[in-house]
Amino acid sequence: MTERDPAISARTALAALGLALALALPLPLAAEDILLSAPGSQEPSFDPAPPPSLNFYGSPGLIDMPSAEMLPDAQFTTAFSSFGGQGRLTTTFQALPWLSASFRYNGIRDWNYGGFDTYYDRGFDVRVRLLSEGRYRPAVAVGLQDFVGTGIYAGEYIVATKGFDTPALSPGRLPGRLKLSAGVGWGRLGTNNSFGAPFGNDRPAYDPESTGGKVAYDQWFRGPAAFFGGLEWQADERWSVKAEYSSDAYNFETGVTSVFERKSDFNFGVEWQASESTRLGAYYLYGSRFGLAANIQVNPSRPPNRIAAPAPQPVAVRVPKVDNPLSWSEDWAGPAGAAAASQAAGQGAGQAAANRQLLRDLLQTRLSEQGLELESISLSADRAELRYRNTRYSSNAIAVGRAARVLAATLPNSVETFRLVPVRRGLALSAVTLRRSDLEALEFAPDASRALYAVTAIGEAAPLPPAGALGPVGSYPSYRWSLGPYFDPSYFDPDRPFRLDFGLSLSMTYEFAPGWLVSGNIRQRIAGNVKDGRPSNSVLPHVRTDQTAYAQEDTVLNRLYMARQWRPGGALYARVTGGYLEKMFGGVSAELLWKPVNSRLGLGVEANYVRQRDFDQRFGFQDYSVFTGHASAYLELGNGYLAEIDAGRYLAGDVGATVSLDRTFSNGWSVGGWFTVTDVSAEDFGEGSFDKGIRFTIPVNWFLGKPTQQAINFGIRPTQRDGGQRLNVPGRLYEQVRDSHAKALSDQWPRIWE
Amino acid sequence: MAEDLGMNGNRLMTRAAGALALLALLAGCNGGSGSGVNAAPPLYAQIAQATRASIAKNRMHRAERPPLTRKMLDEIEGSYIEVTLERPDIFAYLSAALVRRDGTPGEVVQWRTEDEVTLTMRNGMLIATRGLGGDLVSADVAVAEGVTGPASGGEKVMYVRTGDLEERRLVLSCDLADLGPAPVEIVELTHPARHLRESCTAEGAAGGRVVNDYWVDSRSGIVWQSRQWAGPHIGYMRIRRLTTG
Known part of the structure; x- marks a missing residue:
């Protein structure tokens, strides 16, 4: 176990790399980044003001403490920070102008407690703006940190921030900006020099043994509270300095375990904006440790390469009828009408067909x-x-x-x-x-x-x-094939936070008539370490937790299926799919969707009978089989929000419902999350108590700037368990249908002239 | 001995297979019938290609302009303009691909590069771009029948496509000033022209100012030279008329 220690920062960095990969890709392409607005440039601009800088928890803020600033709407950030053996990787999405949500993965070295020498954990944060900054009024925000999960970083705060312009360092440069923040923290943020417990003292101490996953609303703003505060001075568009007084005593890390020594309440730092999207920082924390941070901020509505299709040919204009x-x-x-009966019409009809x-x-x-x-x-x-x-x-x-x-x-x-x-x-x-x-x-x-x-x-x-x-x-029958790389990650194994298999993937699709197809995909692994993961400890049928067993073979038949899609009439769409539907299951799947073109509501039902595939992913099956299916409702809420509710029976035979909410962009981006509650008890479910996660779709043309339909999809669960798991059947109907319907067409209508 | 050889052979094979696999990884490939012709290359191949193209493009910016002479231009048939995008400092020659009239006053001319970028002018004023990204979808300009260049001050509206494929309306309030006669020299030829300047203030959140300059010859109806703003994403472009066909 000890040999893991020296490698932790490298591993955490690898995890950071994995998560940031898709986001970092734009960087080498965005050579034309213009850093903020240059002085003297007075052209009208659609660009928002420069975003606030982030703290060690990936939220707008100082160093270890938050501020009241909000990111620009729809901003998507990835932040990595490290000090005193504690690495934090946080991704944040500004879902609404006044609300942001974060997901964090962290590792704490030298934990040496409860059987972990390095402790890994996941957590979610949410921040809400109460007041936006006015001429004299500060911005005020309230935040819940690590509010589900085992709660190592659990804390709540109310914070106010006010900014002031400062003179430019030299003539011809942009003026600087000084931002002052002060707030009150509870939980972890109320542990240093607490002034009392204004909302009651009934807050249990942090318990590393808990399985977590419960929303700890009965603890919020309870227990001791303390003041924190600090300042950030942006000297110019590249450099800024930060100083803060921290209300976090790091009781567990310095008392129960000895992760680091806390000698001071004050933290200091210097930050440098390396490019429009990347910011780097160096810090001195708690009088004993140096720290580093790196942030990447992107916005789905601001692609690094603007999407441009080759200019179309002009509309051909007909000669006016009067002229010719x-x-x-x-x-x-x-010939039309009565003339069609005559003899000459027979010849005419032949000519018309030609x-x-x-x-x-x-x-x-x-x-x-x-x-x-x-x-x-x-x-x-x-x-x-x-x-x-x-x-x-x-x-x-x-x-x-x-x-x-x-x-x-x-x-x-x-x-x-x-x-x-x-x-x-x-x-x-x-x-x-x-x-x-x-x-x-x-x-x-x-x-x-x-x-x-x-x-x-x-x-x-x-x-x-x-x-x-x-x-x-x-045109029919038609076929296509492609050979390319694949990457198959596995996250958050307690031994190794990020595992990856990669190799070659060969796909073939044969369409023998409109709506009919046979499709297959074979994978050849080149390298990877998913196969070294932990065996499942689930008490439910192992419908998803046997991923290690499924990763033993290098050559696998990922999918092989036949599908038919058709329109039964009205606003109905139908699909039947049969074969090896996904890595772990094969069987038959049938789906019916009702979605009128001009309706924002869609309703669907799906029924599947599937059997679990052999671990070697060839043609064999195991004993486990299940009827699984859902009734689904899809609703376009406006502003790109898409809500979906699926109720039914899941792969492990559990019954319940999934609620998802995604924010979609016309350019193909989508950021969202889901949770599933079923009749499986939190105890049987295991770590995390219920299934939940976040997911992204990033269209390739967003950073290529050229027309293409491909997209990078990925979803992340804090823990992969067996409860609340759906079948991964290819070609579900709603996503095939929605983007050709009235709402989607009208949202991107100007492109009709491109 | 034989075993050793066998092992070496295997190792070689493994290495060769590995190298091949790595090559395939980097490139990716695809094919098919019918629709397969239009199928996009694999994702990673596209990313690699785009990175190369991006690097090449950055180098191209610094490329020297070929020296133009009137003798060369005289041999070219058709109307040509030279357009320089100021922000990335790239330039291109565009030929008149379409001349037509529609329900709005003024003559529409669409100029096209060989690599499928178009600029559309109405009486010499930019009303649309395509193929640049962040394009000007359409524009409402101060046009009047028989007047070359801007006919008056007043409101000018630009409809610009943004990064999320939506269109944003940008309203400019403009003053028009006649700065008097200012002959223009373009590749060894001097054309008589008046210098018109449109000074505009943007309304709403976008803020900022725009200054468009035109050197117009009302007798021939030609805008010989101009510097026009094509929206927040593209910025200013300098345009000069090289040949009149």
């Missing part, structure tokens, strides 16, 4: 150049319905615009109404109806986006193309 009536003839589409095929061929080629695949085209003299798949753009509005431009450039002048139907794997998702003359008239008009939106209809698409629609030439 012949070119507006409808004859190309064949015309349609010619147009179909042209459209297919031109759409393909734009990253769109023709599914079907239905043409009449004055209307066209195009069904297409978008294989390039993350935004469906831009795909609608590109498809409309292709139609305008290709179809005869008499076709006035364009009906565009995005299709994904056999599902017709919505129908956008545009007039060709509006496209021509509005392309260069002031406020073109709103003007076009006002004359566009977004509605339900029929499940199948109209009779007589032409399909593509040689």
Whole structure:
């Protein structure tokens, strides 16, 4: 056990690296970072004011103490700090302008207590702004630190902060800013020179043996309280100094164990803004230890590389009908009405069919150049319905615009109404109806986006193309394959906080008809240490905790399944999937979703019968099988908030519900969290008491700046247990459907002109 | 002895396999039929490619401009402008790809680079950009039929796409000043022009000031040279007309 000690900081740093990886990636790309606003630059700007600096807990603040500042809305930060053998890695999301939430992983060296020589723990914080800063009024915030979990850092505070401008260090430089903070702390933050317990004394001492996971609301603001305070002086846009008086006595670390020696109440530090997103700091804490901190701050709505698609070709404008009536003839589409009965009409119909095929061929080629695949085209003299798949753009509005431009450039002048139907794997998702003359008239008009939106209809698409629609030439069956790296992390093993497997992943997908597919994925591990993890100690069926057993083989069949998706009619979507659905389970899965295009509410049901796969992840199964399924409700709350409730039976046979809330951005970012409560008791569940976690989606184009649909997804649970676990079936319907529906299309509508 | 050899062989094989695997890791590859043609390359390959492109782009900024001569320009057919983005200091030559009229007064000209960036002007005033990122989606400018460049002061509205794909409306209150005759020399040719200056203040939270300059020749209806602001993300661009086709 002792050989772990020297490596702790390296390991904590590795964990930091893992978490920060996706965030750090933008850094080498963002070479054009402009650091704050240079003096004399007076251009109008959409950029928010520079964000506040962070403390050792990853919250806006001083060094070990918080301040009342809030991060800019939607700011996403990763902070690493270390002093006296204590490493803290915190990620914070400013979910609302007045509310932020943090998740922290920390390691304390030389703990030597309760069988741990190094103690690792996780915790959540939440901060709420009570008052924003005014001309004379300070900002005031209240915070709950480590309010679920075993509570090593549990503490609450109310803090006020006021900023003042200070003169520039030299002429031509930006003025500095001095920020004063003072507050009252409870819990850990009320242990040094306490002045009493204003809200009662019934707060139990920190108990390292507790399994945690309970929200400790009965302890908040109880027990002794103490004052803290300090100042931060930002001398210029790069340098600042900090000094504080700490109300944290570090009783456990200096009394019960001897993590470090606390000789002073005062801490000092210097910070340097290395780039727009990165800040580094060096500190001297508690009269005995040096400390270091590094922060990365990003904002989903401010990509390092602005997303730009290649400029589209201008909308082709038709000759006015009065100038050339012949070119507006409808004859190309064949004779209509009574004339169709005559003999000449027979010839005309043949010619019309040939015309349609010619147009179909042209459209297919031109759409393909734009990253769109023709599914079907239905043409009449004055209307066209195009069904297409978008294989390039993350935004469906831009795909609608590109498809409309292709139609305008290709179809005869008499076709006035364009009906565009995005299709994904056999599902017709919505129908956008545009007039060709509006496209021509509005392309260069002031406020073109709103003007076009006002004359566009977004509605339900029929499940199948109209009779007589032409399909593509040689599009089905189609297949695609890819070979690339994969990374499979495992977090928070008490022995080793971050484990990682990586290797090569080979995927193949074969679509033999619209909506039908066979897909498989084989993984070959190159290296990794997930296989050395701890065996499961769960008393429930081991539906998720056998990850170590599942990591023993280098070559595995990750997935192999057949799926069919279709529209049963109305606003309904359906899916049936069968095979080796995920790493740990195989079986059959069926899902039905009701989601009208113009509704913010979606309802779904999913039923699965699955059997646990063999640990070697080949074709065999183990004995454990289960019926699992959920009824789900999805609601778009506005401002990008997406709520989901799933109630039903989970993999371990437990019954309960999952509540999730995600903040989504039009550019594809999403940050959210979930918790699941089931009939499994906290004791049977084990550490953490119930399932919960946070998850992120970061679109690749956010830092590439080029159109691509790929995204990095990851979720983190403080502890992986067996209660409240859902099946990981590929291709759930709601996410396939939502971003082509009215709300998503209208949120990113301006991109129709890109 | 034979065992040793076998082991060495195995080791070699393992190493070769490892090297191959590492190469595949770095590159990634893909393929397929039909839609496969449009399938994006694997994620890590794209990241690697973008990093290289970003480095190359930064180097390109420092590249020297090729010397232009009128003799060279005379051999080129069509209308061309030279545009310099001030902030990253990059430049490009754009050709007139579209000239048309619509329901709004003024003549629309769309200029296009070879790498699919467009600038759209109405009577010489910038009304749209595409392909730069943070683009100007549309604009309401002080345009009047038969007047080259800005026709008056007053309100100017820019619709700018932001990082979250939403569009933000930026309202500028502008004063127009005629700074008098100021002939412009562009690659060995001097054109008669008047210097018009639009001085604008932004309303609302964005704050700040914008100054647009135009050197217009109302007789030929050409804006020979201008310096125009394309929004908070793109900043100022300098534009000069090289050839008139």
